[in-house]
Structure formats: C-alpha cells, structure tokens
Amino acid sequence: MNRFDYIRPKNVAEAVAAASEPGSAYLAAGTNLLDLMKGGVSRPERLVDVTHLPGLDRIETLADGAMRIGALVKNSELAYDEAFSARFPAVAEALLSGASAQLRNAATVGGNLLQRTRCAYFYDTASACNKRAPGSGCDAIGGENHGHAVLGWSEHCIATHPSDFCVPLTALGAIVKIEGKDGRRDVPITDFYLLPGDTPDRENVLSPGEMIVGVRLPAEAAGFAANQRYLKVRERTSYAFAVVSAAAALRIEDGTIAEARLALGGVAARPWRAIEAEAALAGAPASRASFEKAAEAAFADARPSGDNAYKIALGKRIVTRALAMAASGTPEVMPALPASPFAPLSEGVIHV
Amino acid sequence: MNLTISLTINGEPRSIDLDDPRVTLLDLLRERLHLTGTKKGCDRGQCGACTILVDGQRINSCLALAVSHDGADIRTIEGLAENGQLHPVQEAFIAHDGFQCGYCTPGQIMSAVGLIAEGHAGDDPERVRELMSGNLCRCGAYRGITEAVLEAEAKLSERDRSAAA
Structure with missing residues (x-):
C-alpha cells in the first residue's frame, strides 16, 4: 500500500474541500478501497475519512412516504430496518445476498454505490486495463471473460458493476443525493453511472470532490412492496458476486400487471434498467408467457463480449423466474438464503 | 505523521x-x-x-x-473468556469438534458471537450457514461449526430467558 495523508474533516463542507484536491479519495468503511490499495490498484495520495461526519447515518421516512438513507448507514443496518424492508423488500433481499455478514456490518450505502468492478484484469496491475490505466488496453477482451458484460460494453472495457443493492435501487427509481463545491444536487440512479464507451475510467457523473450524502427512494416506489423480489445466480451458494441477477417489482390489479419495474445485475458496467421489458409487461396478464416475452425484450440488445453467451440465456431465465416470484408475492419473512435460486419457491411459481 | x-x-x-x-x-x-x-x-x-x-x-x-x-x-x-471460564461459544466449538487445524477458529468464534447477538438466525441451520458464510474453513469443519453455533445460540438464549425471569 502506498503512503498517504490522512484527513478527518468535521463536516461535509470540509470533506468536499479536502477531497477536491487532486489525488484525494474518500474513505468510508474501506472494505473495497483498502483491498484496492493493498493490491496497488488504487494509489490515493490522501484519504478523506468521512466515517465521523455527523448526520449521514440516519434512515428516515419522509412525510410523503419516501425514504431517505444516509450515505453512512451500514448495509446490514438498512437490510434489517423493519420500516425499510417492509416498503422495499427486494432492496433488503439484495443487500442480504451481497458479501458476508462481516462486510455488510462495515460497508456503507455510499460505498456500495461507488464500489469498483471485480474484473480480475482491473485488479491485476500486470494486466492492461483501460479503467485502471487509460489507454493501456483491455486484457479481458480475449482473456478469461466468462463473467463479463453482455450489455452496454465497448471495445475498450467489458467490466460489470458488482453491486446487488444497486439493482433493485435502479428498478425502483432511487435518487442519489450528492454534495459538492457547487452545492447539492439529486441524480436519478439510472443517470448516475456511465457506460464505458472510450472512457471506462469515468464510471459515474461525480465531479472531483463531490460526495454521495444519501439515497432517496421515492414514495411511489413503495407501491410495489407486495410483489417484488431479487434473484441472483452465484458460482457458490453464498458470499459471491452475481453472475447474473434481476430485481423485479410489479403492481398487479385483478391479475393484470398495472406497472412493472425490472433491473439486471452482473451484465453491464451499470445496474441495467430494462425499460423495454417494463413496457412489454404493462397491461399484460401476470403469466409465464408475459414474463418470457419481457425476458426476451430485456436481452434484445445483448451480445457476448467473449466466452459469455451463456449469460444471455441464463439472464432470460433469471428474469422470467424473478418476475414469476414477484407475481406470487413478497414473502412474509426473509428467505434463509436471500435471493438464492436454491431457496424453496413459493407456491404458484412454475420452475423455469 | x-x-x-x-x-x-x-x-x-x-x-x-x-x-x-x-x-x-x-x-x-x-x-x-x-x-x-x-x-x-x-x-x-x-x-x-x-x-x-x-x-x-x-x-x-x-x-x-x-x-x-x-x-x-x-x-x-x-x-471472550471470563474468570478462566470459557465463553459458551468456545465451549460449544470444543464439544462439537468445530475445528481441525484451528487457524480459522478465532474468526469463526468471534463471527458466531456476533451472529448470535444479531439474532437473525434462530434455530435454523440454513440461516446459520448463510450468516457464517464469511468465514472459510479449509479443513471443512463446517458441520461441527454449525452445530456449535446452534447449541451456543440455544444456551445463550436460555440464559437470557433465565436472567429475565
């Protein structure tokens, strides 16, 4: 790990001022950043420790029913917050399907949004990586890439965004609350992440010094609470990143889908909102045929970036099953294996 | 600095x-x-x-x-031990052979103490396994570890009930 200066600001304004200096990085729990620094992947000259900042550790229900989550709320605290998980159960399920209990106890909401890809070439400083070293090339292309992107990738980068939490946040239209030198701004999470294009080192819309201070889930997103699930395929039962995942949320009226929300994880450089699939579901019967049609729509533009064509077929099946699970209703208690395809299916879900 | x-x-x-x-x-x-x-x-x-x-x-x-x-x-x-008396989780790991080489054991035990305090596993072995998945054991003592956590959880909740009575 390189040497760095350690700065502990007293408030957000001080933090923003300190982090606006070139070479700075924010430190929250550090569960991803320290790993990257130990590997020499990230080499910040100064760390601005935000963990002692006041006022960013609250989970609040606003007057209109929206919920505001401070950037420093721990992943586990949010997942087990009863008011939160009752309104946004798929978000809680996604959180509990991610990482391990120890990491969830440390990792923060803001840090989860800003975690870096787990592409092995990004982590290996001996490999070419346009994200880590712009212009150096991409050794993932033509390399070991069975886990890489099938949507939104470019010839410069085929990495995926690893977060589970962000997938239902994307489906439900979460807002990222940002503070910087020029004040505060709100950005929908669907506009927060950038696709790689020819600048894969630019991963989101944050300007230097800007920090995430919270996430807001709008009141209307709670209208999907009765029918939402997160489903995640991993290479082992637990404690692994998604190969492919899906967050599905439905508003069903008399057996007809009034409104659908769908987002995919593990398939692109950002959590992927499947707008065409949502449109295909609106007004359709809550049936397997509708879900399969939506799955086709979700992956209509997908193409393999290497040895990963299987992710397209797998992704369609995961979408179909996630929608069927959502349609059969949010479970009353969190499953023992959150988001797992190995968890027993509730009655009425056809095996897909 | x-x-x-x-x-x-x-x-x-x-x-x-x-x-x-x-x-x-x-x-x-x-x-x-x-x-x-x-x-x-x-x-x-x-x-x-x-x-x-x-x-x-x-x-x-x-x-x-x-x-x-x-x-x-x-x-x-x-x-963890108090006055020379092992913590119930430590005792349970011994009783159930929850280790072989022992290298992962302090982490397993501290994780189990945390898990029991969190209170989300109850007496469900599947939940214990899921919530202990952040602790790897390359000797493969997982079966004994799960049994130990379940027994310690039962003992500690019994002790809490007695204390409350």
Whole structure:
C-alpha cells in the first residue's frame, strides 16, 4: 500500500474541500478501497475519512412516504430496518445476498454505490486495463471473460458493476443525493453511472470532490412492496458476486400487471434498467408467457463480449423466474438464503 | 505523521500512538499490541479469519484502518473468556469438534458471537450457514461449526430467558 495523508474533516463542507484536491479519495468503511490499495490498484495520495461526519447515518421516512438513507448507514443496518424492508423488500433481499455478514456490518450505502468492478484484469496491475490505466488496453477482451458484460460494453472495457443493492435501487427509481463545491444536487440512479464507451475510467457523473450524502427512494416506489423480489445466480451458494441477477417489482390489479419495474445485475458496467421489458409487461396478464416475452425484450440488445453467451440465456431465465416470484408475492419473512435460486419457491411459481 | 487514537480493547481503555495511517486494526492487534489470537488469513476480506467485534458488530479487521476507528470498543478472542471460564461459544466449538487445524477458529468464534447477538438466525441451520458464510474453513469443519453455533445460540438464549425471569 502506498503512503498517504490522512484527513478527518468535521463536516461535509470540509470533506468536499479536502477531497477536491487532486489525488484525494474518500474513505468510508474501506472494505473495497483498502483491498484496492493493498493490491496497488488504487494509489490515493490522501484519504478523506468521512466515517465521523455527523448526520449521514440516519434512515428516515419522509412525510410523503419516501425514504431517505444516509450515505453512512451500514448495509446490514438498512437490510434489517423493519420500516425499510417492509416498503422495499427486494432492496433488503439484495443487500442480504451481497458479501458476508462481516462486510455488510462495515460497508456503507455510499460505498456500495461507488464500489469498483471485480474484473480480475482491473485488479491485476500486470494486466492492461483501460479503467485502471487509460489507454493501456483491455486484457479481458480475449482473456478469461466468462463473467463479463453482455450489455452496454465497448471495445475498450467489458467490466460489470458488482453491486446487488444497486439493482433493485435502479428498478425502483432511487435518487442519489450528492454534495459538492457547487452545492447539492439529486441524480436519478439510472443517470448516475456511465457506460464505458472510450472512457471506462469515468464510471459515474461525480465531479472531483463531490460526495454521495444519501439515497432517496421515492414514495411511489413503495407501491410495489407486495410483489417484488431479487434473484441472483452465484458460482457458490453464498458470499459471491452475481453472475447474473434481476430485481423485479410489479403492481398487479385483478391479475393484470398495472406497472412493472425490472433491473439486471452482473451484465453491464451499470445496474441495467430494462425499460423495454417494463413496457412489454404493462397491461399484460401476470403469466409465464408475459414474463418470457419481457425476458426476451430485456436481452434484445445483448451480445457476448467473449466466452459469455451463456449469460444471455441464463439472464432470460433469471428474469422470467424473478418476475414469476414477484407475481406470487413478497414473502412474509426473509428467505434463509436471500435471493438464492436454491431457496424453496413459493407456491404458484412454475420452475423455469 | 503521528496520530494518537483511543481504543477500548477487551474492556481496557488504551491510548495508542500510530506512526503510520496505513495500519489496519488487524496489524495493530497482532504486531503492535501482541494480541495474536486474531489471525491473518487472506488479508483481503475474503476468509474471515480476522473477524473481531467493533462496537459489538463483527467485521473483518484486515479491511479496517485503525486510525479511522478512533474511539471504538473492540473485542477479540482474548477477551471472550471470563474468570478462566470459557465463553459458551468456545465451549460449544470444543464439544462439537468445530475445528481441525484451528487457524480459522478465532474468526469463526468471534463471527458466531456476533451472529448470535444479531439474532437473525434462530434455530435454523440454513440461516446459520448463510450468516457464517464469511468465514472459510479449509479443513471443512463446517458441520461441527454449525452445530456449535446452534447449541451456543440455544444456551445463550436460555440464559437470557433465565436472567429475565
């Protein structure tokens, strides 16, 4: 790990001022950043420790029913917050399907949004990586890439965004609350992440010094609470990143889908909102045929970036099953294996 | 750069001078305070051998900068036994052969203590396995570990009920 200066600001304004200096990085729990620094992947000259900042550790229900989550709320605290998980159960399920209990106890909401890809070439400083070293090339292309992107990738980068939490946040239209030198701004999470294009080192819309201070889930997103699930395929039962995942949320009226929300994880450089699939579901019967049609729509533009064509077929099946699970209703208690395809299916879900 | 932090370690308040902000809680405990019960496995948050309780919550000490945890209350495997009496989780690991080589054991035990305090597993072995998945055991003592956690959880909740009565 390189040497760095350690700065502990007293408030957000001080933090923003300190982090606006070139070479700075924010430190929250550090569960991803320290790993990257130990590997020499990230080499910040100064760390601005935000963990002692006041006022960013609250989970609040606003007057209109929206919920505001401070950037420093721990992943586990949010997942087990009863008011939160009752309104946004798929978000809680996604959180509990991610990482391990120890990491969830440390990792923060803001840090989860800003975690870096787990592409092995990004982590290996001996490999070419346009994200880590712009212009150096991409050794993932033509390399070991069975886990890489099938949507939104470019010839410069085929990495995926690893977060589970962000997938239902994307489906439900979460807002990222940002503070910087020029004040505060709100950005929908669907506009927060950038696709790689020819600048894969630019991963989101944050300007230097800007920090995430919270996430807001709008009141209307709670209208999907009765029918939402997160489903995640991993290479082992637990404690692994998604190969492919899906967050599905439905508003069903008399057996007809009034409104659908769908987002995919593990398939692109950002959590992927499947707008065409949502449109295909609106007004359709809550049936397997509708879900399969939506799955086709979700992956209509997908193409393999290497040895990963299987992710397209797998992704369609995961979408179909996630929608069927959502349609059969949010479970009353969190499953023992959150988001797992190995968890027993509730009655009425056809095996897909 | 010299930084002074305050930590309470196994009930004892300590003032600690750090000459380098890169020191993790794990390296502070092992290399500077000579509390070597906490183990370094992968040093990258993947194995759980370094699990300790910070303010009552289990975390990976290898991914925590000591300087950032100024003021924290820390409990390690050295702080579990009281008056020469093993903690119920320690006793259960012995009773159920919850280890072989023993290297992952302090992390497993601290993780189990954290899990029981969190209270989300109950008596369901599947939930115990899921919530212990951040602790790898390359000897494969998982069956004994799960049994030990379930027995300790039952014993501790019985003790809580007796105390409340």
